Amino acid sequence: MAEMQNSNPTIINAADLPTRLRPTATSKSEYGGIFTSALPLAPVDFESAPSSDSEDDNLMEEPIDEQEIYDLISTISDPEHPISLGELAVVSLPDISIKPTLPNVLDSPLQTVTVLITPTITHCSLATVIGLGVRVRLEQSLPSRFRMDVRIKEGTHSTGDEVNKQLADKERVAAALENGALMGVIAKMMETCR
Amino acid sequence: MSPKVIITHLSDLTPPSQERTWLTAPHPTLPIVATCSSDKTIRVYSLTNFTLLSTITGGHKRSVRTAAWKPHMVGESVLATGSFDATVGIWRRWDSYGQEDGAGVGMSCGDKESPADGSTEAPNGTGTGTPDREEDEEWRFAVLLDGHDSEVKSVSWSASGMLLATCSRDKSIWIWEDLDDGDNNFETVAVMQEHGGDVKCVSWHPSEECLASASYDDTIRLWREDLDDWGQVACIKGHEGTVWFLDWEGEDSENWNGLTSDSVSESDLSALQAQWRSQTALSGPRLVSCSDDRTVRVWRRQPKESQQHGALSSATTGIPSIIRPTGTDEVWEEDAVLPHAHELPIYAVAWSKRTGLVASTGADGRIALYEEQFVTREQEQQAGSDAMDTTSGGVLRTDWVLVGVQDGAHGIYEINHVAWAKRADRGSGGEEVLISTADDGSVKVWTVTR
Numbered sequence: 001m002a003e004m005q006n007s008n009p010t011i012i013n014a015a016d017l018p019t020r021l022r023p024t025a026t027s028k029s030e031y032g033g034i035f036t037s038a039l040p041l042a043p044v045d046f047e048s049a050p051s052s053d054s055e056d057d058n059l060m061e062e063p064i065d066e067q068e069i070y071d072l073i074s075t076i077s078d079p080e081h082p083i084s085l086g087e088l089a090v091v092s093l094p095d096i097s098i099k100p101t102l103p104n105v106l107d108s109p110l111q112t113v114t115v116l117i118t119p120t121i122t123h124c125s126l127a128t129v130i131g132l133g134v135r136v137r138l139e140q141s142l143p144s145r146f147r148m149d150v151r152i153k154e155g156t157h158s159t160g161d162e163v164n165k166q167l168a169d170k171e172r173v174a175a176a177l178e179n180g181a182l183m184g185v186i187a188k189m190m191e192t193c194r
Numbered sequence: 195m196s197p198k199v200i201i202t203h204l205s206d207l208t209p210p211s212q213e214r215t216w217l218t219a220p221h222p223t224l225p226i227v228a229t230c231s232s233d234k235t236i237r238v239y240s241l242t243n244f245t246l247l248s249t250i251t252g253g254h255k256r257s258v259r260t261a262a263w264k265p266h267m268v269g270e271s272v273l274a275t276g277s278f279d280a281t282v283g284i285w286r287r288w289d290s291y292g293q294e295d296g297a298g299v300g301m302s303c304g305d306k307e308s309p310a311d312g313s314t315e316a317p318n319g320t321g322t323g324t325p326d327r328e329e330d331e332e333w334r335f336a337v338l339l340d341g342h343d344s345e346v347k348s349v350s351w352s353a354s355g356m357l358l359a360t361c362s363r364d365k366s367i368w369i370w371e372d373l374d375d376g377d378n379n380f381e382t383v384a385v386m387q388e389h390g391g392d393v394k395c396v397s398w399h400p401s402e403e404c405l406a407s408a409s410y411d412d413t414i415r416l417w418r419e420d421l422d423d424w425g426q427v428a429c430i431k432g433h434e435g436t437v438w439f440l441d442w443e444g445e446d447s448e449n450w451n452g453l454t455s456d457s458v459s460e461s462d463l464s465a466l467q468a469q470w471r472s473q474t475a476l477s478g479p480r481l482v483s484c485s486d487d488r489t490v491r492v493w494r495r496q497p498k499e500s501q502q503h504g505a506l507s508s509a510t511t512g513i514p515s516i517i518r519p520t521g522t523d524e525v526w527e528e529d530a531v532l533p534h535a536h537e538l539p540i541y542a543v544a545w546s547k548r549t550g551l552v553a554s555t556g557a558d559g560r561i562a563l564y565e566e567q568f569v570t571r572e573q574e575q576q577a578g579s580d581a582m583d584t585t586s587g588g589v590l591r592t593d594w595v596l597v598g599v600q601d602g603a604h605g606i607y608e609i610n611h612v613a614w615a616k617r618a619d620r621g622s623g624g625e626e627v628l629i630s631t632a633d634d635g636s637v638k639v640w641t642v643t644r
Contacts, residue, residue: 101537101538105602110606143606144607144634147608165436169410169436169486171394175278
């Protein structure tokens, strides 16, 4: 591999990373997946929706929260260090949010997962690869009703807008998934995922 | 109340691909469609009974992204396909689907107006078909057009069928001439590289040799041949995100009547329609586009006549000819931004050549339908604007109205494409159906009624 871009990154002690201390999912089995008021970081900036009396009985899956998203992506390895994205603080729990995709459609099961990525250095050329890895990991792990919104956190990268446009482009992401060389890199990053 | 349109699910095309399906191309004359799938195949379905007729395999090494039927073919169908493998395939097949599924259409283009019912036999009728024939062998691979450096995103045949345009992530547009020499030779006519990003869509003008393209660089560009060179004649900036898809207005939308929300008498309406036709004749067909910016926009060419001889044309509206483009340059203006209907990127838009309805769809899984309606004098006055007399020389205005929404048209899945096609199943009366194509591979056929 070429010269490392950031040979001495700041690393967070694994014991300090966010984890679910309480037991997973409460016993409310059919609890609606759309407006889980129990979310630790429920976003407050979307229009207050009807309370959870309109839960969708058709959803047999467990509710998915930010911690679960974090657990899925924090163990991805950085492409140039054998260190996880969580330990490098490239992804962090407060920068993950889940919102209804169509807040005005009462029974829509669609939800948007937003993940803001903080590159270790502002000119990191690997930001696109990291973002793609996060998006691919989520697409492969989450049910199809989730829409992915993976972006570079504002002000943390010199060409953030360009990277974001690529990451949001469905066609480019689909083509990347068929690109053997690129998927080799992504697969290596995901070797450390459980 | 605005007249509303009801979207009703008619049928799925079965069996579907198990992988993402990108686009469905209706045949220009036969009741069949071709769908493009990430499983590297093209599937040909019947619109008569909604079943699979053929699967074209083995041609592309990656996702098939796009396909288009060559127009004006008689007795044979020619399909161009574009793939993420950077190539364009040309496929040929002698027309016989009509015989196989007993629909009584297919061998000649002349019978396209024949009633779909009456002559329809059971799909599995015996006799005419040859059941043991290998279906896949019926499609003959003709030629692979090689030239793009990366994924091909869109292909389009010109109205005459002589020219094929292809575009790619490599930012280029290629125009190929089908030499029609019986040897499947295509000649590269032009390579245009002005776009600053992936070219997502190419679409030919319905009658002229004028190509429109849409890009990741957020622009729409128009291209024409001047003397011997193909060149850009317009660059439309307006969208604030990738422009995903384009479609042209039909040149003869005879069934569009511009219904207003107020009751207008028949004679008033025909007067309005006559005025509208003369007012719009010089602009030519408009262009509709959809974008990552969640908008659908309509664009109109500023009439050359008004640019150059504004005072001479009675149909113009006194627009001073300030701008005098030189050569072949064209000025395209934003005609309308359609009502907001999508919360996520809009991947496809389709302008019905028959009814003038516009359909759009995208990542939010929603299908939206819009109708253009005349703005009446009463509405103008209510809106507090100048009391323009719509029937005596004032500029006739229209509004686009959202007339139908289908949420979750493919359940939880994103919808990649929507197209209008002539309805062909038993009992249909020649009206149109809408065909939508989704991430789970499903392809659905919808009726649109009032």
